[in-house]
Amino acid sequence: MQEKREADAAQLLAEGLGRLGIDCPGQRLEALERYRLELELWNRRYGFVKAEGGQLVVRHFLDSLAGLPAIAAIRPRRTVLDVGSGAGFPGLVLALFLPDSSFALLERSARKAAFLGNVVVLLGLRNARVMQQELRGLEERFDLVTFRAFAPLARELPQLRRVLAPGGHVAAYKGRRERIDAELAEAGLASGQAQVLPLEVPFLREPRHLVVVAQ
Secondary structure, three states, rough: HHHHHHHHHHHHHHHHHHHOOOOHHHHHHHHHHHHHHHHHHHHHHHHHOOOHHHHHHHHHHHHHHHHHHHHHOOOOEEEEEEEOOOOOOOHHHHHOOOOOEEEEEEEOOOOHHOOOOHHHHOOOOHHHHHHOHHHHOOOOEEEEEEEOOOOHHHHHHHHHHOOEEEEEEEEEEEOOOOHHHHHHEEEEEEOOOOEEEEOOOOOOOOEHHHHHHHH
């Protein structure tokens, strides 16, 4: 039964990539699978995410990858900070597909940071590093800051913008448009100051968006 569940999840991941139109050579798909299996292993003990099998694939892997085309088009993005990286979403997944960007995975939890470091080594990712610390103590600057399920925009936008390099952007994975509009209004962002891009996540019947805010 366990073997069938793993096979079904692997097939779902491959099919989802196809629906997203993302080119994924065998070696990269194999790396995604190694990452997924490693997360399943750690998740049983530590409960990093509340999903497994197909739900893990859809709600975390495919959700992160749905924003890939939009994020790949952002310039500059030589350096990327993934805030509150947790189990590696979206930063670790994006790092696999954007080898021309250098990713810093920011995570305050020692346990999650240890997991992220383990996966970086396991996959041989040369363009990703783990930073175990709080955002407020960070002094580096980055071209692009990403986050997913981290915090409301209004609360953290000043700190996120603080770590942006000149000409940088914040890219936030969000859900319902009504909630996004409320967050943008609370953050004092007028129409035109943020792009709200709809995302189609394969097999997910929930609204998803990518919010891109310039410095």
